Amino acid sequence: MMMSTWIKIEPTRDCYRFYAISLASDFFNAYVVSCEWGRIGAKKLRRKVTVFNSLDEAMTQLKHEESLRIKHQYQPV
Structure with missing residues (x-):
């Protein structure tokens, strides 16, 4: 399994993603790409799964x- 995590923090815009x-x-024998996103610390998140x-x-x-993520100015963790 491979995973990458990205964050975007802009306190002036109340952006914590x-x-x-x-x-x-x-x-x-299929490969699954799963994406999860949301606000940092939130209980709910969104998910997209593609096979x-x-x-x-x-x-x-x-x-x-x-x-x-790079285009939208996220930073890798």
């Missing part, structure tokens, strides 16, 4: 999600 991206394989048949496709999606 996190974004976590994980890659794992399941029992059926891929190949590791290359899953890695492409993971890199895409990471590039979006």
Whole structure:
């Protein structure tokens, strides 16, 4: 399993966000990219799960999600 965590903190804008991206394989030889995000410390969060048949496709999606975090000024943890 592979995981990357990102945060964006801007106190002047009351912005305290996190974004976590994980890659794992399941029992059926599929690859699962899971994204969770929300406000740091909040009890509720949002989740998006995507299943891929190949590791290359899953890695492409993971890199895409990471590039979006960089574009939106998140910092890796």
